Amino acid sequence: MPEETPHDDYNNSSRIYDLLLNPFLNGIRNAFVDWAIIHQPQGVLDVGCGTGKQLSLLPKNMHAVGIDLSEAMLDQAAKQAQGRCRQADATAIPFNDDSFDLIISQFALHEKETATIELELKEVKRLLQPGGVFSVVDFDLPDEHTFIAGFFKWGVARIEQQAGGEHYENFKVWMKRGGLRSILKKNGWELSEEQLFFKGNVRLTFWKLAE
Ligand SMILES: C[S@@+](CC[C@H](N)C(=O)[O-])C[C@H]1O[C@@H](n2cnc3c(N)ncnc32)[C@H](O)[C@@H]1O
Numbered sequence: 219m220p221e222e223t224p225h226d227d228y229n230n231s232s233r234i235y236d237l238l239l240n241p242f243l244n245g246i247r248n249a250f251v252d253w254a255i256i257h258q259p260q261g262v263l264d265v266g267c268g269t270g271k272q273l274s275l276l277p278k279n280m281h282a283v284g285i286d287l288s289e290a291m292l293d294q295a296a297k298q299a300q301g302r303c304r305q306a307d308a309t310a311i312p313f314n315d316d317s318f319d320l321i322i323s324q325f326a327l328h329e330k331e332t333a334t335i336e337l338e339l340k341e342v343k344r345l346l347q348p349g350g351v352f353s354v355v356d357f358d359l360p361d362e363h364t365f366i367a368g369f370f371k372w373g374v375a376r377i378e379q380q381a382g383g384e385h386y387e388n389f390k391v392w393m394k395r396g397g398l399r400s401i402l403k404k405n406g407w408e409l410s411e412e413q414l415f416f417k418g419n420v421r422l423t424f425w426k427l428a429e
Contacts, residue, residue, distance in 0.1 A: 226288050226289060226290050227288065227385065228268075228288040228290045228291045229288075229290045232269065232288065232290035232291045232293065232294050233290075233294065235268065235269055235291070235294070236269050236271055236294070236298075240271070243271075245415060246324075246355055246413075246415050246420065246422050247271060247272050247275055248275070249413055249422055250272060250275075250322070250324075250353065250355070250422060251275050251276060253353075253411075253422075253424070254276060254277075254280065254320070255277065257320075257351075258280075259280070259318075259319050259320035259351070260281065260319050261281045261282075261317060261318045261319055261320070262276065262280065262281065262282035262283070262318060262320045262321070262322065263282075263283055263284070263285070263311075263313070263317070263318045263320075263321045263322070263345060264282065264283070264284035264285075264303075264321075264322050264323075264324070265284075265285060265308045265311070265321060265322070265323045265326060265338065265341075265342065266285070266286055266287075266308055266323060266324070266325075266326025267284025267285060267286050267291075267295060267299070267302075267303050268286060268288075268291045268294075268295070268324075268325075268326075269291055269294035269295050269298065269299075270284060270294065270295030270296075270298050270299025270302060270303050271298065271299075272322070272324055273295075273299040273302045273303065274298040274299040274302075282302060283302050283303070283304070284299065284302055284303040284304075285303065285304055285305070285306035285307075285308065285311055286303060286305065286306075287305065287306070287307055287308070289305065292304075292305055308326070308338045308341060309334060309337040309338055309341060310341070311341050311345060313345055314345075315344050315345065316345070316346070316347045316348070317345050317347075318345055318346060318347065318350065319346070319347045319349075319350040319351070320350060320351050320352075320353065321342050321345060321346055321350070321351075321352050321353070322352075322353045322354070322355075323338075323342070323352070323353075323354045323355070323356070324354070324355040324356070325355060325356055325357075326356075327354065327356050327392070327398075327401075328356050328357050328378075328388065328389050328392040328393075328398075329381070329384075329385045329388050329389060330388055331384075331388055331391075332391060332395070335401065336405065339402075339405045339407075343406075343427065346427070349426070350426075351410070351424050351425065351426060352407065352424075352425040352426075352427075353422070353423065353424050353425070354398060354402065354421075354423050354425065355420065355421065355422050355423070356392075356397075356398045356420070356421070357374055357378075357389070357392065357393065357397055357398060357419060357420060358397035358398040358399055358418060358419065358420070358421045359371075359393065359396060359397045359400075359418075359419075360417050360418035360419050361418055362417060362418065364417070366417055367417035367418060367419065370416040370417050370419040371419050373416075374416070374419050374420070375389075375393075398421055398423060399412075399421070399423070402423070402425055406427060406428050407425040407426070407427060407428065408425060408426050408427070408428045409423060409424070409425055410424050410425065410426050411423070411424040412424065
């Protein structure tokens with residue numbers, strides 16, 4: 219019997235992922251690059267790097283690597299972030315303790331079950347050097363109750379609904395738990411900086427471990 223290929227959630231979407239999402243995400247990705255150029259991290263790890271888009275935008279001389287589980291996404295990453303991305307599971311990342319002074323996670327946490335999110339956050343703590351920064355881009359609840367903020371909130375939920383299945387169920391749990399800031403705080407992180415996108419429904423955030 220041939221060995222069964224493990225299911226890859228991104229098999230169908232990896233080729234069009236950047237094409238569809240770049241128009242919405244370019245502003246966030248560029249804001250992150252601006253931050254990285256100012257802060258000059260010595261070693262960057264992108265957990266769930268996907269197609270490698272964010273890594274590809276960082277200066278070539280910045281030491282930055284990524285891991286992802288999906289072969290389909292890694293195929294795309296091989297084209298645009300040559301040599302920077304490798305296959306690994308975010309719950310057991312094959313690097314030594316204290317290996318990086320900047321770890322990033324962009325749109326990779328909300329689609330996971332709570333227990334998996336907690337394992338991934340533990341891995342980040344293990345790999346981050348003392349005083350290091352964890353930067354997360356993900357969905358949050360907007361602070362303002364305006365029509366436009368509500369409209370973006372509705373739009374985000376519809377996009378996640380399209381992803382369907384477990385992904386959508388996990389997104390709903392993520393939002394019920396209060397979204398990005400609430401979940402990171404519950405896991406012992408302290409917010410040091412943030413930039414709001416889509417009226418605060420998406421945030422580029424920077425965290426340090428609470429003392
Ligand atoms: C929504 S995509 C985001 C990709 C990229 N960070 C971006 O901003 O476009 C989530 C990524 O997390 C990856 N992923 C999911 N579970 C993972 C795991 N256990 N270990 C590593 N990567 C994982 C998926 O394969 C996918 O590429």
